Amino acid sequence: MRDVSTAASSLVEEFFSSLKWNSDELIPVIIQDDENGDVLMFAWMNEMALRQTLWTGLVTFWSRSRQELWVKGETSRHFQTLKSIAVDCDEDCLLIRVIQEGVACHELYRSCFFRSISTDGTIRLNQDRPDLSGIVTRS
Amino acid sequence: MRDVSTAASSLVEEFFSSLKWNSDELIPVIIQDDENGDVLMFAWMNEMALRQTLWTGLVTFWSRSRQELWVKGETSRHFQTLKSIAVDCDEDCLLIRVIQEGVACHELYRSCFFRSISTDGTIRLNQDRPDLSGIVTRS
Numbered sequence: 718m719r720d721v722s723t724a725a726s727s728l729v730e731e732f733f734s735s736l737k738w739n740s741d742e743l744i745p746v747i748i749q750d751d752e753n754g755d756v757l758m759f760a761w762m763n764e765m766a767l768r769q770t771l772w773t774g775l776v777t778f779w780s781r782s783r784q785e786l787w788v789k790g791e792t793s794r795h796f797q798t799l800k801s802i803a804v805d806c807d808e809d810c811l812l813i814r815v816i817q818e819g820v821a822c823h824e825l826y827r828s829c830f831f832r833s834i835s836t837d838g839t840i841r842l843n844q845d846r847p848d849l850s851g852i853v854t855r856s
Numbered sequence: 857m858r859d860v861s862t863a864a865s866s867l868v869e870e871f872f873s874s875l876k877w878n879s880d881e882l883i884p885v886i887i888q889d890d891e892n893g894d895v896l897m898f899a900w901m902n903e904m905a906l907r908q909t910l911w912t913g914l915v916t917f918w919s920r921s922r923q924e925l926w927v928k929g930e931t932s933r934h935f936q937t938l939k940s941i942a943v944d945c946d947e948d949c950l951l952i953r954v955i956q957e958g959v960a961c962h963e964l965y966r967s968c969f970f971r972s973i974s975t976d977g978t979i980r981l982n983q984d985r986p987d988l989s990g991i992v993t994r995s
Contacts (some may be wrong), residue, residue, distance in 0.1 A: 728976065728978060728979075729977035730977075731977065732973050732979065745884055745898060754892070754893030754894070756886055756895065759886060759944060759949040759951075771975055802972060803969035803970075803971060803982060804969065804971050804973060804979075805897065805898060805968040805969050806961050806962065806968045806970070810898040810968075810969075812898075812969040822945050823945065824945050826945075829944040829946070829949075830943065830944050830949075830951040831945070832942060833940050833941060833942045833943075834941045834942075834943060836910055837867065837868070838867025838868035838870065838871055840871065840943075843942060
């Protein structure tokens with residue numbers, strides 16, 4: 718008889734094997750603010766990044782530019798704590814809800830999607846930079 | 857002196873040229889429900905799909921499997937009407953808010969992200985299929 722942790726581990730492995738990784742062994746990930754539903758950012762994970770996210774509870778991506786694991790917030794301290802992971806119908810995209818410490822964007826906006834385009838081509842800011850004086854800021 | 861439409865057109869061209877398309881000339885697109893902020897689906901656009909989306913107000917993707925333009929809802933009548941387009945800090949991902957007619961998912965859930973995974977590997981439904989009897993359903 719398998720114990721509970723073995724059964725759980727088996728389920729996690731089943732989940733991993735069901736995912737459709739792209740030709741670079743990556744899966745696209747949408748990060749959503751668990752507090753208000755705002756979409757914060759978009760990035761990529763490889764299998765190790767997803768495992769590490771599950772193990773540690775801190776969202777970890779694969780940096781395509783640096784070709785290394787990237788714990789979101791490791792430099793800025795603007796960590797993302799895992800709340801939930803949803804997978805889409807085609808099993809080729811993840812939607813991860815997080816508690817966002819500080820801001821998601823390296824330009825110090827709460828969300829990376831801080832600019833909107835109108836049909837006439839005008840680009841406008843759709844948010845202000847929050848006051849970060851109360852928390853540890855980017856080092 | 858340029859007239860307004862020429863200036864607008866120029867701004868749109870500037871926006872298009874600022875986007876970073878991938879090696880397949882595609883950009884990832886997150887579709888968000890303008891009514892409640894739910895993330896509905898994830899897909900890809902090429903330049904023509906994005907232009908058609910702006911011109912027609914109906915969200916149009918590039919189908920990677922069929923290698924053709926794909927007006928979302930052209931078969932199911934579950935159209936997505938464009939509300940706004942945001943671009944991320946790296947200019948390599950779009951966040952599009954829509955008015956969703958019916959359901960976004962071909963499995964007839966409102967959102968394609970209808971399954972969540974727990975840390976123990978259990979997968980559960982996070983939504984019910986809506987009653988579609990009041991609208992035109994998938995043909």
